[in-house]
Amino acid sequence: xxxxxxxxxxxxxxxxxxxxxxxxxxxxxxxxxxxxxxxxxxxxxxxxxxxxxxxxxxxxxxxxxxxxxxxxxxxxxxxxxxxxxxxxxxxxxxxxxxxxxxxxxxxxxxxxxxxxxxxxxxxxxxxxxxxxxxxxxxxxxxxxxxxxxxxxxxxxxxxxxxxxxxxxxxxxxxxxxxxxxxxxxxxxxxxxxxxxxxxxxxxxxxxxxxxxxxxxxxxxxxxxxxxxxxxxxxxxxxxxxxxxxxxxxxxxxxxxxxxxxxxxxxxxxxxxxxxxxxxxxxxxxxxxxxxxxxxxxxxxxxxxxxxxxxxxxxxxxxxxxxxxxxxxxxxxxxxxxxxxxxxxxxxxxxxxxxxxxxxxxxxxxxxxxxxxxxxxxxxxxxxxxxxxxxxxxxxxxxxxxxxxxxxxxxxxxxxxxxxxxxxxxxxxxxxxxxxxxxxxxxxxxxxxxxxxxxxxxxxxxxxxxxxxxxxxxxxxxxxxxx
Amino acid sequence: xxxxxxxxxxxxxxxxxxxxxxxxxxxxxxxxxxxxxxxxxxxxxxxxxxxxxxxxxxxxxxxxxxxxxxxxxxxxxxxxxxxxxxxxxxxxxxxxxxxxxxxxxxxxxxxxxxxxxxxxxxxxxxxxxxxxxxxxxxxxxxxxxxxxxxxxxxxxxxxxxxxxxxxxxxxxxxxxxxxxxxxxxxxxxxxxxxxxxxxxxxxxxxxxxxxxxxxxxxxxxxxxxxxxxxxxxxxxxxxxxxxxxxxxxxxxxxxxxxxxxxxxxxxxxxxxxxxxxxxxxxxxxxxxxxxxxxxxxxxxxxxxxxxxxxxxxxxxxxxxxxxxxxxxxxxxxxxxxxxxxxxxxxxxxxxxxxxxxxxxxxxxxxxxxxxxxxxx
Numbered sequence: 001x002x003x004x005x006x007x008x009x010x011x012x013x014x015x016x017x018x019x020x021x022x023x024x025x026x027x028x029x030x031x032x033x034x035x036x037x038x039x040x041x042x043x044x045x046x047x048x049x050x051x052x053x054x055x056x057x058x059x060x061x062x063x064x065x066x067x068x069x070x071x072x073x074x075x076x077x078x079x080x081x082x083x084x085x086x087x088x089x090x091x092x093x094x095x096x097x098x099x100x101x102x103x104x105x106x107x108x109x110x111x112x113x114x115x116x117x118x119x120x121x122x123x124x125x126x127x128x129x130x131x132x133x134x135x136x137x138x139x140x141x142x143x144x145x146x147x148x149x150x151x152x153x154x155x156x157x158x159x160x161x162x163x164x165x166x167x168x169x170x171x172x173x174x175x176x177x178x179x180x181x182x183x184x185x186x187x188x189x190x191x192x193x194x195x196x197x198x199x200x201x202x203x204x205x206x207x208x209x210x211x212x213x214x215x216x217x218x219x220x221x222x223x224x225x226x227x228x229x230x231x232x233x234x235x236x237x238x239x240x241x242x243x244x245x246x247x248x249x250x251x252x253x254x255x256x257x258x259x260x261x262x263x264x265x266x267x268x269x270x271x272x273x274x275x276x277x278x279x280x281x282x283x284x285x286x287x288x289x290x291x292x293x294x295x296x297x298x299x300x301x302x303x304x305x306x307x308x309x310x311x312x313x314x315x316x317x318x319x320x321x322x323x324x325x326x327x328x329x330x331x332x333x334x335x336x337x338x339x340x341x342x343x344x345x346x347x348x349x350x351x352x353x354x355x356x357x358x359x360x361x362x363x364x365x366x367x368x369x370x371x372x373x374x375x376x377x378x379x380x381x382x383x384x385x386x387x388x389x390x391x392x393x394x395x396x397x398x399x400x401x402x403x404x405x406x407x408x409x410x411x412x413x414x415x416x417x418x419x420x421x422x423x424x425x426x427x428x429x430x431x432x433x434x435x436x437x438x439x440x441x442x443x444x445x446x447x448x449x450x451x452x453x454x455x456x457x458x459x460x461x462x463x464x465x466x467x468x469x470x471x472x473x474x475x476x477x478x479x480x481x482x
Numbered sequence: 483x484x485x486x487x488x489x490x491x492x493x494x495x496x497x498x499x500x501x502x503x504x505x506x507x508x509x510x511x512x513x514x515x516x517x518x519x520x521x522x523x524x525x526x527x528x529x530x531x532x533x534x535x536x537x538x539x540x541x542x543x544x545x546x547x548x549x550x551x552x553x554x555x556x557x558x559x560x561x562x563x564x565x566x567x568x569x570x571x572x573x574x575x576x577x578x579x580x581x582x583x584x585x586x587x588x589x590x591x592x593x594x595x596x597x598x599x600x601x602x603x604x605x606x607x608x609x610x611x612x613x614x615x616x617x618x619x620x621x622x623x624x625x626x627x628x629x630x631x632x633x634x635x636x637x638x639x640x641x642x643x644x645x646x647x648x649x650x651x652x653x654x655x656x657x658x659x660x661x662x663x664x665x666x667x668x669x670x671x672x673x674x675x676x677x678x679x680x681x682x683x684x685x686x687x688x689x690x691x692x693x694x695x696x697x698x699x700x701x702x703x704x705x706x707x708x709x710x711x712x713x714x715x716x717x718x719x720x721x722x723x724x725x726x727x728x729x730x731x732x733x734x735x736x737x738x739x740x741x742x743x744x745x746x747x748x749x750x751x752x753x754x755x756x757x758x759x760x761x762x763x764x765x766x767x768x769x770x771x772x773x774x775x776x777x778x779x780x781x782x783x784x785x786x787x788x789x790x791x792x793x794x795x796x797x798x799x800x801x802x803x804x805x806x807x808x809x810x811x812x813x814x815x816x817x818x819x820x821x822x823x824x825x826x827x828x829x830x831x832x833x834x835x836x837x838x839x840x841x842x843x844x845x846x847x848x849x850x851x852x853x854x855x856x857x858x
Contacts, residue, residue, distance in 0.1 A: 114677040115766050137683075159626045170624060172633065173601045188834045193764035195791050196587065196598055197637060198811025198829035199857060200839045204600060204633020208626050225683045248535030254558060254654035296712040303709075351622040354536040383623035384536070423624035431627070438627055439617070446616045446846070447629040453841035465628060 001429050004463050006096035010076055017074050018054055024066035031055040040099045045089040052093035059104045061179055061217040069185030071098055077459050080211035082154025085146040088428025090210055102153045108132045117193050119220045122153035138223045141168035156216050159208030161424035166382035167258040172207040177220035183455045193220055210426055211461045213454035227291035232328045233301055235308045236282035236315035243284035244357035246311045247381045255300050260382035261287040261332050267376035274338030277331035280315040287332055335378045343391040346403050350414030351423035354384045363413055371406040385423035412437050427465045435467055444470050486525040488646040496613020501851045504640040506582030509574045512815055513827045513856035523581050526646055529553055538621050539652050543581025543645040550580050554652055562653040563599045564590030570752040572816055581645045587637030590746040591688040594788040600636040602651045608643030611847025621649040640853040642846040656707040660717050661732040661741050664702040669693055669769040672702045676789040679704045684716040689789040690745040745787055748794050756782050756796040757817040759803050763810035765790035779803055828857050
C-alpha cells in the first residue's frame with residue numbers, strides 16, 4: 001500500500017504550524033514531539049505506520065473549527081481520528097499531516113428517553129453511549145466488535161455495523177443528526193432530534209465518508225428500549241452449503257433473528273483450542289439469537305429449530321440459562337483472539353449475497369491452497385457480511401505481501417458474485433486500490449465530486465478511499481496552491 | 483419522452499439542451515419545476531432480481547409499485563417502510579412507481595420503528611445531468627464501499643439524476659397485526675401515550691393520533707405486528723401499561739390494515755380544500771407546535787404520526803404555516819400551483835447547508851437539466 005510523498009514545503013514550516021495551533025489550543029492539546037507523535041503513527045492496521053507532523057486534541061467544536069481553519073489556511077492535510085481502531089487504515093497519517101483526535105470530546109450532552117435520543121460529543125466510545133442510558137434499560141444498537149474502545153466519530157466515519165444489525169441496522173440507520181465542521185472551519189448542523197432530511201440527505205452522505213467531508217464533533221443518536229430478553233441457539237452442520245440453506249430458510253420463514261453468526265471448521269477448531277466453549281467438531285456452525293419475552297423467544301426458537309432439523313444438524317443446542325447462553329457466544333466472541341493466539345492474521349470484510357455463501361466458501365478454500373495460507377471464516381451470515389481471517393507470519397519475508405494479494409482476490413470474488421469490498425470496516429487505505437474493481441471511473445468521479453464540494457482543496461484525509469491515481473489530480477491542486 | 487432503456491435515457495439527457503420534468507407515475511406532484519418537457523421513466527420497467535432468501539429485490543425505476551408489492555406478497559414479504567400512496571391526498575391519478583417512491587423518500591407509519599425508504603435502499607443506478615450512467619451501493623445489506631450516494635439519491639426528487647434501477651431490502655410480512663385504539667385523549671396526553679408505547683420493549687410499529695378521528699372524536703392508534711402469540715402477549719402488556727385509559731383492541735386483519743391505510747394516506751385530509759403541510763419535528767415538541775399554529779393560523783385538521791414526529795396539518799389555502807426557527811422541517815405537500823410558487827415547498831436551509839446542497843446539484847447536474855427548481 002503506497003502513501004503519497006510528504007510535501008517538503010509543509011515539513012519545512014512545521015514550527016509555524018505548531019505555533020499557530022498552540023495559539024488556539026491549550027498547551028497540552030498540541031503534540032509535536034517526535035517521540036510523542038509516535039502514539040498516532042498507526043491505527044489497528046498496524047502493518048502501516050508513519051508519525052504525523054503533529055497531533056491535536058481539541059475539546060470543543062469551536063476548537064476543532066479553529067484548528068481546521070488554520071490547517072486550511074496553511075494547506076496542511078488533516079487526518080481525523082476517533083480511537084484509532086480502524087482495521088482499514090482510516091486514521092493512518094502522512095508525515096505532512098496533522099492528526100485531529102476527538103478523544104477529549106466525550107461528554108453526553110443530552111438524553112431524552114421520551115424522544116428516544118441521545119446527543120453526545122463524538123469522542124465518546126460506542127459502548128459508553130449504551131452505558132449512559134442503560135439505567136433506564138435503553139441501548140444504542142450498532143455494536144462493532146471494537147465497541148469497548150471505538151469512538152462514535154469513527155463509527156460515523158465508517159458507518160460501522162456489528163453483530164446485531166440484521167435487526168437494528170448500521171450506524172446510518174441510527175444516526176439522526178450531526179454537528180459537522182468543514183475544512184475551512186465552517187460549522188453546520190445537519191438533522192437533529194427529528195426524522196429524515198428536509199432537503200438533500202446530507203446526513204446519509206456524511207455517514208460513511210471516512211472523515212473526508214468534515215469532522216463530526218457532536219451526534220444525535222437513536223436509542224432503543226432493551227428487549228425483555230434474548231436467547232441464542234447453536235447449530236452444527238456437516239457442510240457449509242447446508243448451513244447456508246438453513247440461514248436462507250430461517251429468513252424466508254419470516255423470523256427475523258437479531259443475529260445469525262457463522263463459523264467454519266478452521267475457525268471452530270482454533271476457537272475451541274483457545275476458549276474451550278464446547279463447540280461440536282463440525283464443518284459449519286451457526287449461532288442464531290432471537291429477542292423478546294420468554295414466551296416470544298420460545299415461539300421463535302421453536303420455529304427456527306424446526307427449520308434446522310429439516311437440514312439434519314449434527315448438533316442443536318438451545319441455551320437454557322444465562323450461563324449456557326454465554327457459553328454459546330464464548331467461542332464466537334473469542335474467535336479473533338484465538339486467531340491472534342496462533343498467528344498473525346488479516347481480517348477481511350467483504351459482503352456477498354447470502355445465496356452465494358457456499359460457492360464463495362468453496363472458492364476461498366481453493367484459493368487458500370493456491371496461496372499456501374490458511375483461512376478461517378467467521379461472519380454475520382444473515383446479511384452476508386463475511387470476515388475471512390487469513391493467517392500469516394509477519395516475520396517471514398514476503399508473507400504479508402502474499403496475504404494482501406490473497407485478500408485482494410477474496411474481495412474481488414465478493415464483487416464478482418454481486419457483493420462488495422467492505423461491509424462495515426470501510427475502505428481506508430486497505431481497499432483503496434480495489435475500488436476500481438467495484439466501481440467504474442464515472443462512479444468514482446461522482447463520489448469524488450462530492451468531496452470537491454465539501455473540501456475543495458482535498459485536505460481532509462486525502463489519501464484514503466480513492467485509488468491514488470484517481471485522486472492525484474485533485475490532491476496535486478492542493479499541493480500546487482502551496 | 484419515454485426512453486425504453488437506460489442507454490436511451492442517457493442519450494436523451496446527454497443530447498438535450500432544454501431541461502426535463504421527470505415523471506414516474508406522476509402521482510406525487512409536490513414541488514414545482516420550470517421545465518416544460520416531460521421525461522417519463524415508465525419505459526424502464528420490471529423486476530430484474532428477487533431473492534426472497536436474501537431479502538433483496540432489484541427493479542427498474544419505472545416499475546409500478548403495485549407490481550413490486552404483488553411479487554413480494556407472493557413470497558410473504560413486503561416493503562417494510564410502508565410507502566404512502568399520495569393519490570388520494572393530492573387528487574392525482576396514475577400508477578405510483580418504485581422510482582418515484584425512492585426519489586421522494588416516501589415512507590409510512592412504520593417509519594418510526596422500521597426506518598424510512600432511505601434505510602431500505604441498498605443500491606441505485608441513475609443517469610446524471612450530463613447523461614452519464616452512475617451506480618452506487620449494490621444489492622447487499624451491508625456495504626460501506628465508498629460514499630453513500632444511495633442515501634443522497636433517495637429524496638433528491640430527480641434533481642441529481644434520473645433513477646434507472648433501485649435495489650431494496652425487503653422483510654417478511656408478520657403473521658398477524660393488532661391495533662390498540664384509545665379514545666378521548668387530548669393532544670399532549672396522546673403524545674405522551676405514544677412515547678410510552680414507543681419506549682416500551684413491545685416493538686410498537688405504528689403510533690398515530692387524530693384529534694378528530696374517523697368519528698370526529700380524538701383517536702389514538704398503536705400497532706403491534708409479529709407472530710400471533712407474541713402479538714397477543716404484547717397487546718396484553720400494553721393494555722396493562724395503559725390501564726386507566728379506554729382501550730379497544732382491533733385484531734381483524736382487514737380492519738387493522740384499513741386503519742393504518744387511513745393514517746398512511748392521510749385520508750382525513752383527502753378531498754378537502756385546504757393546503758396540507760407535513761412537519762417533521764422532535765416528537766415531544768409536536769403538541770406545542772400545533773397549539774402555536776392553531777393560535778396564529780386557520781388550522782383545519784391535524785394528524786400526528788410517528789409518535790408525534792410527523793404532523794400533517796391542513797390550513798386555509800395560501801397560508802404560510804412555517805414558523806421561524808423551526809427545529810425540524812416543514813414541507814408544503816398540497817397547495818395550488820400559485821401557492822407552491824409563492825411559498826417555498828421545501829424547508830429553506832441555513833446558508834452553509836444550502837451552499838453544500840447547491841454545490842452537489844451543480845456537480846451532478848451542471849447544466850440544470852433535471853427538475854430545475856423542484857426542491858425550492
